[in-house]
Amino acid sequence: MGDPSEYELAAWRDIQRFKGRPLSRVMRSAGEQVAAGAAELGKRATKYLENHPRAQSAVSRGQEIAAKGAHKVSAGARGAADALPDWSGAASQSIRKTVGRVSRAGLSSQRVVARHKKRGHDVASLADLRRLDLQQIDAVRGRAASWYYPAGAALSGAGAGLVISGGQLVIAASAGAAAAPSGGAIVGAFTADTAVVLGLASRAVGQVSLFYGYDPEEPAEKLFVMSVVNAGTASSATAKNAAMADISRLTQALFRGKTWKTLNEAVVARVSTQFAKAFGFRLTKEGLGKAVPAVGILVGGTLNWTTLEGIVDAAEVAYRRRFLLEKYPHLADEEASGSFPDVGPDVPDDADEAISVLGQLAEAGGPDLR
Template sequence: MKLLDYDKKTLLEIHAWKNPQRGWLDKAIDVVNKPLNAAGEAVLSTPVVGDAIQKAAEGLISVCNDAAQWSVRSEAVFEEFRSDGHNHIEQHSDIKTLRLEDIDKTVGWLAAKYKGIALAEGAGAGVAGIAGLAVDIPTLITLNLRAIGEYATYYGFDIAKQEERLFAYNILAFSSSPTDMSKNLAMAQLIKISQQVAKNQAWKQLEQHTFVQIIRQIASTLGIRLTKAKLAQAIPMTGAIVGGGFNAYFTSKVCEAAYYLYRERFLAELYGASIIEETVKPAKTYEPDYPDAFEGELME
């Protein structure tokens, strides 16, 4: 099938997003972040922060294991398509009959909605400092899982399926990655799942204990990463600003990743898995191995 002009342009945008050109601002941010990251590492070892991480990780694992907490009302999305004139949309598979250009119009300013919610939530939790992290981080992840689930539904993917839940968790891992290495590991997982689904291969259902273990590892790593990133909330008078600002920033990255990756997957099902841009080679297994995580399980 010949690529439509809009689809061709979209693929170029996706490829550019996956392979960004690092400018002087990116390098300057890296220089600024190094001492902040070192300070974060030191604070992480204190009993107060350690307890906050433990509670945050517990909350994250609970959120990630309970799909009902972040499920999307698919019918509301289908109704939105019908309101835009696509009267035949009754289920996920019907969305695959639309043009990407039409779907993008219906999606509209979805990211702005979630960034606004994240900003308000983060500002409120930021006032509580470190103690607020145990509530703030699981709430932030719940919000972003719902955002990912909504993007998935708009582009015709059923977030209730195991492969889609795993894809969603890896979007979070990718968006929270502090290094190129951890970002590449998450992208490798995303590419693996994208290609397998696009090739219409029968999904290899993971055993429940393996699936739970993967979710625990991702949740624990997220707890560490987000705690380090939000430690500035503990500083009096700046917590609300940093808390709200970081939550909006993180949510922006998650929505951006979901927007590009689900559009790529939509086009891959239309034109074939070969169009999926391999920034890195697909992962060999579904089990992540993050270099920035603590040794062992936080929950043990």
């Protein structure tokens, strides 16, 4: 198909250099660290007062509140860990249904094609977009998705943090045990927040896919969307490498035009269920800081913002890379090793469990592309 334009070559070089946003990388494991640190602080403060009865009897009401608050920080962080959703059953099913509703609403390939026609681009169908110059794609795509999806997720995360940790604030101030959020409330808040985040993530990646000429409703494209969400949320090197391998292999398989005879909606639905379960566990573990009074609201909002921000970035890189490789296969010969959103050096390898969408696909009865 000829040689890439200067604009496309510059975009390709940007893809090779892209390493993700520092804040997004740091926040992946911050929630769990905040919960662990707060629990330890609470235990130490409580133990000190228990071992010094004179000091305890001498403190003012304000100090008593602080002591009770420290104890509740510890209890809240531990309580969240004890009352997390069981992602093996109804919770993951609830997420999958929510994702299905949220991710499809309002996405239209006809609308994208119409926007290109309005700019004078010679296209008749979504597939025609893939032969345009990348500069033409960017002229229509815009950058709004890079902030309104993260903003929506941040609101959900802050709300979850309020539900999970808000009762602990009341306890610290009034010592009213009845104000504590129940295990059901914690489970419900985590489940609902995860459903919203995964729904927004799937919708964000689906919207990006449309702008590059790919239909997210196709069974094979749904696998690619899940792989991108996986890459955008992975925090450890092992988890990131597994996600990157999935994207690379799927890109090659889709480019070669595999028949996908064993791939149908039933297989994709089974993969979606397994992915929702694994994603729910990952997001819940990263979001344990939502259980810490007051800080939980900030952690919830910030973590969700950076999560969606990382997913949108991963989608941009993955689809731009795929778009250019399909037009100019020779670019693969000069591709830099490990070029994709990277993890920070301070993220331990055991901080995140690897998820392989292609592994789940093979287990669900689909083609084995590993």
